Amino acid sequence: MENKIKIANAPCSWGALEFELEGKSLGYEQVLNELVETGYAGTELGDWGFMPTEPGALHDEIAKRNISLLGAFVPVALSNESAHEEGVEKALKVAGLMYDGGYTNAFIVLADENGTVEYRTKNAGRTNGHGSLNDSQMKIFGAGAEKVAKAVKDRYEMRTVFHHHCAGYIETPEEIDAFLQITNPQLVGLCFDTGHYMFGGGTNPVEILEKYWDRVWHVHFKDFSSEVAALSAKNNWDYFQSIQHGVFCQLGKGDVDFESIIQFLKNKNYNGWIVVEQDVLPGMGNPKQCAENNRRYLQSKGL
Template identity: 35%
Template structure:
């Protein structure tokens, strides 16, 4: 087993390239390094320096490796898929210069407005819409592989068109794309990430690590909160505090001899500047301890 523990700007409350409520990127990188992390996802394009020389210098002096880039968009739309491919082209000019960054994490847009909770798309896709949706996913996956030799991994996400275990399994049947399993989002829809990882580990080369507080989820449902409101109330929480059995999850990683990145990616927005580091440090220490036991 060779597991490297990374983090992501999301764990510092970073959702946008520029936003006054967000931690400055220098502080984010400094605190990731201080907490002990080995790698970092790029996060929203434009938050971290997107000039290769500057980015490499900043990561090198903090002993951080780039692990992946991220694409988020409405995958039911061919036009939005075209835009994601254009963004992939732009990001790849930087990503390809980092030999550790082999992955592109692909996420479908939420079918609700993040901040109002209003439905902006139908939560369900009919068979024809599903086929078009999967075709768009495969188009991005195949393009990234053929042109750049990058692996696109699909990230199921709360309030998107692939959030439940049933939907994830349907995608795995209808496409040969692999997954970025996010333990917190998986638990959000009452999935069991421990057994899912055991069953489908050959299709899961990349991990996002966090947990979910189901008491907050129930309050979200009762009070009709938006996803952003639920995030601000810590619906996604550090591994030691949520519903996911991380001792059992790490045991599965040992049983299957998992090799790869486990990226701590705890949804947090907005985040007071002094909030992320203690959580990040506790999480790194907790996961490291489980891996060493």
């Protein structure tokens, strides 16, 4: 049977991250060209302003490379009720750009405003349940996610997936559970990220994929190095220092059991996208070579 899973990459693999960081990421033309040259069929949008913000121009850049645009990462401080309305506006602006550009099936990849809460950023990967939201705070967080998702669905009929993420309030398996239990499964899907799940304390990605399969609408493939995580704990590195030292390593070099995950996805007849992400900070390493190595790795596993 023909494999229906499609493989994409994202601008974060070239250093275009959502955070205010020193150093400059590569321009979108180079990122898209290298993404195509290394064998990927789609991309996510990247930060607002990274790619063209005029729908026709955006469509031209994506279409002329014969790839798909499948989603956009939208961080919102969901634990802060007063930030919800601004989050809705931000999500609608991004959704509108993709919709008007012709990408009506693209996702809003909603996340916490990761990297902004000091304790969570300093202790990413080792919160051990400390600094978590209490029940009432989680309700506010979940209500914010639903508000964003409903606004996007009502205006554009586009779907929203929530991305659990280290250095944010939904990092650990327990926090993912709590979030999914209080949000509407018809409204808010899950963007399951293998690397963030394991850095956040998860041990068996297939287990959580099975548990929440009906919520998994989008998948990110990221590898995770337990060796770097151990050094991070020993040296008290924050989230960004952990990335700098390669906690999210090349696919196949870390601890994520991709073979089992791929087999699971195939058994479930998953026909969506897998987005490869190997987060680097601006100026780090050789993103094109890493993208090529990651694509070859997945080809060796039948994708």
